Amino acid sequence: PRLIDDEEGGVLFYSTSALSSSSSGYGFASVEKQRQRLPVYKYRTAILYLVETHATAIIVGETGSGKTTQIPQFLKEAGWAEGGRIIACTQPRRLAVQSVASRVAEEMGVKLGEEVGYTIRFEDVTNTDLTRIKFLTDGVLLREMMDDPLLSKYSVIMVDEAHERSLSTDILLGLLKKIQRRRPELRLIISSATIEAKKISSFFSPSKRRQALQTEDHGPNAEPAILSVEGRGFNVEIFYVEDPVPDYLQAAVSTVLSIHDQEAMGDILMFLTGQDDIDAAVQLLSEESRNGRNQGLPRADQDLVFSPTPRGKRKVVISTNIAETSLTLEGIVYVVDSGFSKQRFYNPITDIESLIVAPISKASARQRAGRAGRVRPGKCYRLYTEQYFLKEMSAEGIPEIQRSNLVSSVIQLKALGIDNILGFDWLASPSSEAMIRALEVLYSLGVLDSDAKLTSPDGFQVAEIPLDPMISKTILASNQYGCSEEVITIAALLSMQSIWISARGTEKELDEVKLRFAAAEGDHVTFLNVYKGFIQSNKSSKWCHKNFINYNAMKRALEVREQLRRIAQRLGIVLKSCEGDIQVVRKAITAGFFANACRLEPYSYNGTYKTVRTSQEVYIHPSSVLFRVNPKWVIYNSLVSTDRQYMRNVISIDPSWLREAAPHFYQHQQPKPIAH
Numbered sequence: 216p217r218l219i220d221d222e223e224g225g226v227l228f229y230s231t232s233a234l235s236s237s238s239s240g241y242g243f244a245s246v247e248k249q250r251q252r253l254p255v256y257k258y259r260t261a262i263l264y265l266v267e268t269h270a271t272a273i274i275v276g277e278t279g280s281g282k283t284t285q286i287p288q289f290l291k292e293a294g295w296a297e298g299g300r301i302i303a304c305t306q307p308r309r310l311a312v313q314s315v316a317s318r319v320a321e322e323m324g325v326k327l328g329e330e331v332g333y334t335i336r337f338e339d340v341t342n343t344d345l346t347r348i349k350f351l352t353d354g355v356l357l358r359e360m361m362d363d364p365l366l367s368k369y370s371v372i373m374v375d376e377a378h379e380r381s382l383s384t385d386i387l388l389g390l391l392k393k394i395q396r397r398r399p400e401l402r403l404i405i406s407s408a409t410i411e412a413k414k415i416s417s418f419f420s421p422s423k424r425r426q427a428l429q430t431e432d433h434g435p436n437a438e439p440a441i442l443s444v445e446g447r448g449f450n451v452e453i454f455y456v457e458d459p460v461p462d463y464l465q466a467a468v469s470t471v472l473s474i475h476d477q478e479a480m481g482d483i484l485m486f487l488t489g490q491d492d493i494d495a496a497v498q499l500l501s502e503e504s505r506n507g508r509n510q511g512l513p514r515a516d517q518d519l520v521f522s523p524t525p526r527g528k529r530k531v532v533i534s535t536n537i538a539e540t541s542l543t544l545e546g547i548v549y550v551v552d553s554g555f556s557k558q559r560f561y562n563p564i565t566d567i568e569s570l571i572v573a574p575i576s577k578a579s580a581r582q583r584a585g586r587a588g589r590v591r592p593g594k595c596y597r598l599y600t601e602q603y604f605l606k607e608m609s610a611e612g613i614p615e616i617q618r619s620n621l622v623s624s625v626i627q628l629k630a631l632g633i634d635n636i637l638g639f640d641w642l643a644s645p646s647s648e649a650m651i652r653a654l655e656v657l658y659s660l661g662v663l664d665s666d667a668k669l670t671s672p673d674g675f676q677v678a679e680i681p682l683d684p685m686i687s688k689t690i691l692a693s694n695q696y697g698c699s700e701e702v703i704t705i706a707a708l709l710s711m712q713s714i715w716i717s718a719r720g721t722e723k724e725l726d727e728v729k730l731r732f733a734a735a736e737g738d739h740v741t742f743l744n745v746y747k748g749f750i751q752s753n754k755s756s757k758w759c760h761k762n763f764i765n766y767n768a769m770k771r772a773l774e775v776r777e778q779l780r781r782i783a784q785r786l787g788i789v790l791k792s793c794e795g796d797i798q799v800v801r802k803a804i805t806a807g808f809f810a811n812a813c814r815l816e817p818y819s820y821n822g823t824y825k826t827v828r829t830s831q832e833v834y835i836h837p838s839s840v841l842f843r844v845n846p847k848w849v850i851y852n853s854l855v856s857t858d859r860q861y862m863r864n865v866i867s868i869d870p871s872w873l874r875e876a877a878p879h880f881y882q883h884q885q886p887k888p889i890a891h
């Protein structure tokens with residue numbers, strides 16, 4: 216193929232799904248000019264006026280108009296960070312937090328972590344005395360409320376990307392509304408795409424009576440104001456496939472190749488669903504370009520996603536949903552939309568939550584297309600039919616709170632003293648089935664008592680640990696079993712997406728390498744072996760490479776582990792190793808994860824398991840060291856759905872431990888609903 220010839224230059228492949236931070240080499244002098252060119256700049260006075268006069272301002276505007284990077288700076292320039300106060304800006308995604316924080320630090324010419332900082336789970340890059348603008352995930356801000364329920368150090372809280380309706384954003388908005396009543400001086404800015412703005416505005420609109428009261432004491436107007444930042448988007452021409460595509464990955468890759476072949480210069484942004492997808496696409500594209508006369512460039516540093524494309528080259532950015540609105544990329548002229556994203560789904564009847572690749576909404580599709588019209592008129596290639604878009608695609612997504620397991624949310628609300636969770640002021644109410652399931656699990660974990668109040672100390676301690684309550688409970692249990700060091704190591708490694716390097720075509724080698732670490736008890740113990748090897752290698756990146764282990768993930772896991780050890784010590788957990796007595800580690804895991812117990816079907820020839828609670832059919836994931844081993848009783852860490860429900864990270868157990876761990880839970884075959 217004449218895809219890549221010398222004049223055209225190579226294709227650069229970058230993926231944004233695991234990007235760390237950005238550094239685009241703009242000089243300080245041009246920054247002010249760049250800022251002034253952003254659409255939001257013209258609204259500076261209007262925004263500051265609204266924030267001054269209204270308790271809540273809702274800002275609507277195109278991606279790239281400058282909301283996230285500029286508004287916090289406007290606020291600071293106008294004095295909202297004086298007197299030790301802090302301006303907060305939340306994002307649903309960790310990656311976006313890091314990226315915008317480093318961009319803003321750069322624009323302001325300050326060192327990241329000083330005047331401008333960020334906090335994500337297990338990573339705090341702020342300075343208590345210096346930080347005035349702080350970017351953080353909505354989840355981290357929720358956690359901060361446990362120590363500071365009124366979020367008193369913040370003068371303005373900007374809830375960014377509210378239209379995404381992430382689980383934590385929804386809960387945060389409900390709580391902020393409560394805080395506002397106690398702190399009339401607090402200002403909220405909520406940034407949202409058009410589609411959600413009205414809903415959010417009426418959510419924050421007070422009753423008539425309250426409004427009357429408010430005017431009397433001359434506070435800010437309690438009625439939310441909506442401001443729309445007019446962007447400068449160019450027209451985007453939309454193309455659909457004529458017939459449904461059987462394999463969106465393949466179709467996406469071919470589309471990129473034909474754009475490169477036939478279209479004028481301009482960068483391409485491809486929307487896929489996750490790391491696996493992206494890695495596969497990068498590999499396919501690299502292979503294609505190797506077939507050409509040039510060698511394709513290797514997968515480059517992900518920071519380069521933001522840097523200007525070299526002259527005569529075309530950049531292909533392959534991204535998850537994150538580039539839909541959270542990150543702005545300059546120079547994109549072509550968008551390839553697979554029509555899918557990874558979404559969380561929870562079924563309260565089966566109590567199974569899974570991340571699955573599902574069709575996006577029309578609202579998302581429009582956002583994606585919009586990414587093509589930033590610099591000049593662009594083109595968007597949708598890998599689905601027009602018929603499908605018009606007739607079948609849903610208008611908007613379902614808020615995450617209505618498709619999530621609520622265990623973590625319930626415990627957090629309880630820890631914040633919200634007792635009547637059903638009566639909480641929800642932007643969208645979760646189903647009562649999901650709520651009851653969550654209460655039931657927390658009750659069986661010993662986190663809630665029969666009045667649905669947090670137990671002491673267990674409930675409060677579990678709430679303190681920033682992990683899923685099942686893992687937190689495992690950590691608490693490890694104290695009794697004398698294996699806290701091992702359990703904390705496991706918890707840290709489990710919190711990484713994956714510690715293995717997997718790529719298409721190397722699955723076999725990876726499987727063989729895994730055997731070096733494989734433990735008969737299961738994946739958790741295998742993690743311990745990997746960790747031991749890593750430490751013995753002196754944390755060597757070469758050792759990781761040789762063993763198909765992701766060095767960066769291991770390094771991060773070490774940091775997480777250190778933080779968890781600190782939290783554990785604060786909670787009075789004795790740091791102790793069981794010195795190889797793995798049975799106690801398995802018992803501790805059972806104490807936290809008994810609800811995920813499964814039993815191999817008698818006479819099963821294909822490894823069919825059934826969950827003990829709801830008799831769902833599940834299988835051990837091929838990536839597990841217990842795949843094909845099929846012990847009689849196992850506990851899984853999580854489920855993934857593809858063609859079947861697969862258990863990821865599995866450990867074998869003795870069924871008698873279940874009754875020991877959760878007598879109420881396993882006494883009766885059917886779990887009993889509890890009072891709440």
Ligand code: ADP
Nearest residue numbers: 237239278279280281282283284314318521543
């Ligand atoms: P919005 O929040 O309205 O979508 P942003 O404030 O994120 O807009 O982006 C405003 C401008 O700043 C964009 O033109 C974008 O190119 C630039 N920008 C944002 N983040 C970065 C970054 N990490 N590196 C380089 N440029 C960036």
Ligand code: MG
Nearest residue numbers: 282283540541
């Ligand atoms: Mg933004």
